[in-house]
Amino acid sequence: MLAEELRPIEQLLSAIESSNKKYDLEKIKKAFLYADEMHKGQMRQSGEPYISHPIAVAESVVSLGLDTDSVCAALLHDTVEDCPEKTNLDAIRQLFGNDVALFVDGVTKIKSINVEDKEETHIENIRKMLLAMSKDIRVIFIKLCDRMHNMRTLYVKKDAKRRVTALETMHVYAPLAHRLGMQRIKQELENTALKYLDPIGYDEVKGNIDDKYGKNANFIENIKNHVSAKLEAANINYKLKGRVKTVYSVYRKMYNQNKSFDEIYDFYALRIIVDTELECYTVLGLIHEMYKSVPGRFKDYISTPKPNMYQSLHTTVIGKDGIPFEVQIRTSEMHHIAEYGIAAHWKYKSGEKASVDIDRKLDWISKLIDTENEASDPDEFLHAFKIDIFHDETFVFTPKGDVIALPLGSTLIDFAYSIHTGVGNKMIGAKINGRIAPIDSEPKNGDIVEVITSNSAKGPSRDWLNIVKTSEARNKIKQWFKKEKRQENIQVGRNEIEKMFNRKRMNCSDTEREEIVTAVAKKLGMADANDLYNGLGYGGLSYTKIEAKLTDEYDRNYKKEPVKESVIEPTTNAAVKRRKSNGGVIVDGEEGCAVKFAKCCNPLPGEEIIGFITKGYGISIHKADCPNISSAYANEENVDRFVKAEWDVPVSGHSSSTFESAIQIFVTNRISILADISVALAEMKVDIVSINTKNVEGASIINMVISCKNIEHFNSIISRVRNIKDVIRVSRVVGASV
Numbered sequence: 259m260l261a262e263e264l265r266p267i268e269q270l271l272s273a274i275e276s277s278n279k280k281y282d283l284e285k286i287k288k289a290f291l292y293a294d295e296m297h298k299g300q301m302r303q304s305g306e307p308y309i310s311h312p313i314a315v316a317e318s319v320v321s322l323g324l325d326t327d328s329v330c331a332a333l334l335h336d337t338v339e340d341c342p343e344k345t346n347l348d349a350i351r352q353l354f355g356n357d358v359a360l361f362v363d364g365v366t367k368i369k370s371i372n373v374e375d376k377e378e379t380h381i382e383n384i385r386k387m388l389l390a391m392s393k394d395i396r397v398i399f400i401k402l403c404d405r406m407h408n409m410r411t412l413y414v415k416k417d418a419k420r421r422v423t424a425l426e427t428m429h430v431y432a433p434l435a436h437r438l439g440m441q442r443i444k445q446e447l448e449n450t451a452l453k454y455l456d457p458i459g460y461d462e463v464k465g466n467i468d469d470k471y472g473k474n475a476n477f478i479e480n481i482k483n484h485v486s487a488k489l490e491a492a493n494i495n496y497k498l499k500g501r502v503k504t505v506y507s508v509y510r511k512m513y514n515q516n517k518s519f520d521e522i523y524d525f526y527a528l529r530i531i532v533d534t535e536l537e538c539y540t541v542l543g544l545i546h547e548m549y550k551s552v553p554g555r556f557k558d559y560i561s562t563p564k565p566n567m568y569q570s571l572h573t574t575v576i577g578k579d580g581i582p583f584e585v586q587i588r589t590s591e592m593h594h595i596a597e598y599g600i601a602a603h604w605k606y607k608s609g610e611k612a613s614v615d616i617d618r619k620l621d622w623i624s625k626l627i628d629t630e631n632e633a634s635d636p637d638e639f640l641h642a643f644k645i646d647i648f649h650d651e652t653f654v655f656t657p658k659g660d661v662i663a664l665p666l667g668s669t670l671i672d673f674a675y676s677i678h679t680g681v682g683n684k685m686i687g688a689k690i691n692g693r694i695a696p697i698d699s700e701p702k703n704g705d706i707v708e709v710i711t712s713n714s715a716k717g718p719s720r721d722w723l724n725i726v727k728t729s730e731a732r733n734k735i736k737q738w739f740k741k742e743k744r745q746e747n748i749q750v751g752r753n754e755i756e757k758m759f760n761r762k763r764m765n766c767s768d769t770e771r772e773e774i775v776t777a778v779a780k781k782l783g784m785a786d787a788n789d790l791y792n793g794l795g796y797g798g799l800s801y802t803k804i805e806a807k808l809t810d811e812y813d814r815n816y817k818k819e820p821v822k823e824s825v826i827e828p829t830t831n832a833a834v835k836r837r838k839s840n841g842g843v844i845v846d847g848e849e850g851c852a853v854k855f856a857k858c859c860n861p862l863p864g865e866e867i868i869g870f871i872t873k874g875y876g877i878s879i880h881k882a883d884c885p886n887i888s889s890a891y892a893n894e895e896n897v898d899r900f901v902k903a904e905w906d907v908p909v910s911g912h913s914s915s916t917f918e919s920a921i922q923i924f925v926t927n928r929i930s931i932l933a934d935i936s937v938a939l940a941e942m943k944v945d946i947v948s949i950n951t952k953n954v955e956g957a958s959i960i961n962m963v964i965s966c967k968n969i970e971h972f973n974s975i976i977s978r979v980r981n982i983k984d985v986i987r988v989s990r991v992v993g994a995s996v
């Protein structure tokens with residue numbers, strides 16, 4: 259390779275040389291030559307060749323101590339987006355491997371986002387989305403280096419562009435750097451952003467700072483000399499820095515706390531860097547011997563580090579002229595971490611100080627980042643830094659670039675309703691990243707979602723209630739049915755009530771039934787029976803609550819003489835009759851009869867049952883409230899065929915007998931969902947007697963017959979299955995004709 263070709267990266271190469279980390283120089287040179295070729299002919303607005311930008315970004319990446327792949331990705335980070343006619347991700351992947359491609363893709367996807375006029379919660383979503391989208395923390399590091407260089411060269415851009423970029427830097431990137439403990443980058447981003455957002459304020463504060471330092475030039479120098487002498491006498495190895503406040507930190511104090519420049523208390527500061535933690539406390543003692551301390555200003559961030567890993571001792575003392583100043587005392591390792599945050603870890607890990615107690619330091623990161631695969635090799639260690647912070651949220655864009663946070667698993671319908679109720683109600687379709695997608699699809703982080711609406715849309719469908727994930731969407735859909743579908747709701751509600759009357763064997767005419775419902779509706783403060791039917795129809799009224807009230811009303815005012823009651827109830831001398839247990843059931847008054855369990859309702863121990871004498875098949879045992887029983891009961895001829903039945907097996911707890919029960923499980927389509935369900939059932943030692951599945955749009959219905967011990971056992975099975983991921987609904991199948 260000719261030296262001439264590599265001239266523009268000499269600086270990068272020398273930065274690599276002076277870092278004591280091992281880099282794959284051949285790979286880095288290859289990445290440079292490739293990027294140089296791609297960007298050939300492109301100029302930055304400053305007039306420099308474009309390649310100067312990726313090189314500068316790569317240099318920052320080296321200074322963070324990142325690995326070869328990160329440096330290569332930094333060099334290549336703009337090629338895919340800026341030179342689509344020449345290259346693409348696949349080409350990058352083939353030439354430089356998966357990781358480099360992943361990083362380039364990550365940096366490319368984090369396109370500039372408009373944060374102007376956005377509310378704070380919205381901006382927080384943007385920050386979260388950046389982290390969530392990045393998948394690997396190195397993507398964020400490269401992006402921060404990219405942003406740092408863009409800010410350094412922002413002066414060449416037009417005014418409007420400057421403002422947007424500076425706002426985004428201040429609201430998104432600086433706080434991200436802060437969260438990751440990367441103080442040095444954070445401060446640079448804040449200061450450069452401030453310069454563009456409030457140039458006058460910036461100049462004023464900077465002028466004041468320079469002025470004050472100018473006037474009191476001797477003040478901090480004197481203190482430094484004084485402290486140096488003391489530390490030398492105590493035989494302590496130290497580094498001193500006298501001027502540590504940034505323009506932005508002073509500016510923020512003045513504006514947030516509404517203080518004048520002269521009121522900034524800890525304007526002067528001295529930073530003392532020593533070798534050991536013990537020396538930190540020794541130096542603190544020395545400082546307090548030399549100067550009077552200001553009460554309440556001592557902070558021990560060594561024993562209690564800040565959430566972003568920052569460690570240091572802080573104290574404020576009064577100097578000779580009565581001027582207060584802050585003293586920060588820390589070890590060089592703490593200092594390094596204060597400046598580089600998370601990135602400091604692998605720098606140490608790969609450098610000489612491999613003995614650093616990483617585990618302890620990683621404590622806070624482990625909450626932030628998945629560090630399960632802890633490894634001793636620094637590069638493997640890097641790989642463990644996969645971002646999985648916001649695993650319960652998905653962040654998607656609107657076509658206008660707003661970021662919407664949705665609970666994980668939300669569908670496009672949820673998205674539509676989260677935009678606006680009207681958008682949801684008029685939704686007829688949706689696009690993900692410009693392509694039509696089924697409305698029950700789940701968008702992924704960073705997807706651009708567009709809802710297609712139509713004014714002639716018929717409104718939401720009842721199925722949507724089973725598809726949506728958020729209660730917000732569900733409520734809005736119910737609301738719609740309440741308003742728009744009154745006639746339909748009334749019909750649905752009336753049918754339900756009719757069925758209930760039959761099932762409960764509440765014998766009355768249609769008119770009487772209407773009277774009962776009206777009476778209950780009035781008691782509930784409604785105008786008439788239709789209001790009640792409507793409430794049941796759209797799901798706003800609890801069915802069980804109504805059922806009890808209707809039964810009550812019926813029992814008190816409409817109940818007829820229980821002609822058939824005597825037949826069902828055991829005769830008083832039933833106890834004298836022989837009781838015979840048949841397959842877990844005792845049937846009074848009938849001897850030696852074979853019983854079978856009705857397939858329509860599959861009664862379980864613990865549930866009320868009743869026997870029905872069949873023609874030729876012995877006694878079939880039904881649930882007392884089985885719909886088939888109510889209809890059989892309606893026929894006068896059947897009156898004598900009912901017999902009392904009760905369980906003769908444990909109705910709760912352990913039991914050796916098992917009974918069949920039919921359930922229906924509604925699930926979203928996922929390859930291994932059936933396996934998950936079978937495993938759960940196997941773990942509970944539940945046999946699957948039969949199973950069949952049916953696909954409906956975007957979901958599946960699984961019909962199963964399982965064997966269980968009793969209703970208590972059955973309920974525990976149901977709740978376990980209900981908790982399996984992607985299971986939408988589990989219900990017991992009752993009353994189906996067989």
Ligand code: MN
Binds near residue numbers: 311335404
């Ligand atoms: Mn760039």
